[in-house]
Amino acid sequence: MKEIIQKDYEIFLGDEILEKLAEILINKEYSKIFVLMDSNTHKHCWPIVSPYLVNTEIIVIPAGEANKTIQYAEMVWEKFQAHFADRSAVLLNLGGGVITDLGGFCAATYKRGIDFINIPTTLLSMVDASIGGKLGVDFKSYKNVIGVFKHPKYIFINPGFLATLPEEEKRNGLAEVCKHALIEDKALFEKLAKTTTYDWGKSGAMIFQSLKIKVAIVKKDPFEKDIRKALNFGHTIGHAIETSSLLHDKTPLKHGEAIAIGMICEAFISKSIQGLSNSEFKSICDYFSTRFPKYKGKLIAAELIVLMKNDKKNREGLINFTLLKKIGKVKLDVNCHDELIEKSLEFYKSL
Ligand SMILES: NC(=O)c1ccc[n+]([C@@H]2O[C@H](COP(=O)([O-])OP(=O)(O)OC[C@H]3O[C@@H](n4cnc5c(N)ncnc54)[C@H](O)[C@@H]3O)[C@@H](O)[C@H]2O)c1
Ligand SMILES: [Zn+2]
Structure with missing residues (x-):
């Protein structure tokens, strides 16, 4: 144990x-x-x-x-x-x-x-x-x-x-496992990227590796004043998409599905303003787009931006992002123009 x-x-x-x-x-x-x-x-x-x-x-x-x-x-x-x-x-x-x-x-x-x-x-x-x-x-x-x-x-x-647990729910969980890897552990991301099938009964080591990342971050910043915001990678856009889907879709997106889209969009923004390399950006897109079905619902930039501005993580109408400088290294508290958010959503739609 x-x-x-x-x-x-x-x-x-x-x-x-x-x-x-x-x-x-x-x-x-x-x-x-x-x-x-x-x-x-x-x-x-x-x-x-x-x-x-x-x-x-x-x-x-x-x-x-x-x-x-x-x-x-x-x-x-x-x-x-x-x-x-x-x-x-x-x-x-x-x-x-x-x-x-x-x-x-x-x-x-x-x-x-x-x-x-x-x-x-x-x-x-x-x-x-x-x-x-x-x-x-x-x-x-x-x-x-x-x-x-x-x-x-x-x-x-x-x-x-x-x-x-149904397969789609396991995939949801993998979105968060992958988020932990992207913010903190490049080797874990590389392992995940190479794996397409899992023996879940033997997945204890992977689960432990992933949850240790969260435990360590929460320990440093229990009330999300600072480094805990690292865990929000993909969640600024992802939460807005999740809420919009709850409002509009008969079968709303699951949390993991929404943040998988959020991670693609926020990786796009990371590439545009934080220097995330093209090759790392591509491997992040590949990871999510090959494992998650394409979202067929509406992604209306204006609506999503209003939802983001209302998100409890944000202050004074500015949208706060946690972005990636590279896989395993985050940059906290980045604001970006609405146009770039819109472009990132267009990029997702073009995949
Ligand atoms: N507190 C936090 O820090 C935090 C972090 C991430 C997500 N969340 C929240 O977690 C929720 C999503 O969690 P989730 O994906 O576990 O959703 P969930 O609790 O709805 O579970 C997903 C589905 O799996 C079923 N299920 C659960 N265990 C099962 C099992 N062993 N076998 C068969 N079916 C099983 C559930 O009944 C449900 O239908 C969201 O509300 C999200 O906001 C909270
Ligand atoms: Zn989450």
């Missing part, structure tokens, strides 16, 4: 994490154990986890980003109240980023904060969403506008959960 111990939280990764979870729950003597999951993780993951737990109350919500809302947060708080949860209760979040964001938010705010533990079940949540303490819900179609920072007590990662 691999282990990372931080001041506020611990991460365990391996096949035997559920035994470790059971041991910790017994030692902590929590007054009540709640488990939040969605309909898919209830079906696929709960049967694996439940034999290790006793006396739990389960809370199941429908799957999907559309349910990461204050209404479902209320439902979770109501469950806590109905079962007399006190401050010594704990919430286990068994699911992807929707569950870890929503459940973490509910736990961090209930009675001014109860403990919560993440058991991520998607690749994206294993390397990204379950780590770093950003919690929250979407509000009126805007992503993650209501939220708080708080770390889980523990994160238990078992790549075995990926066995039932």
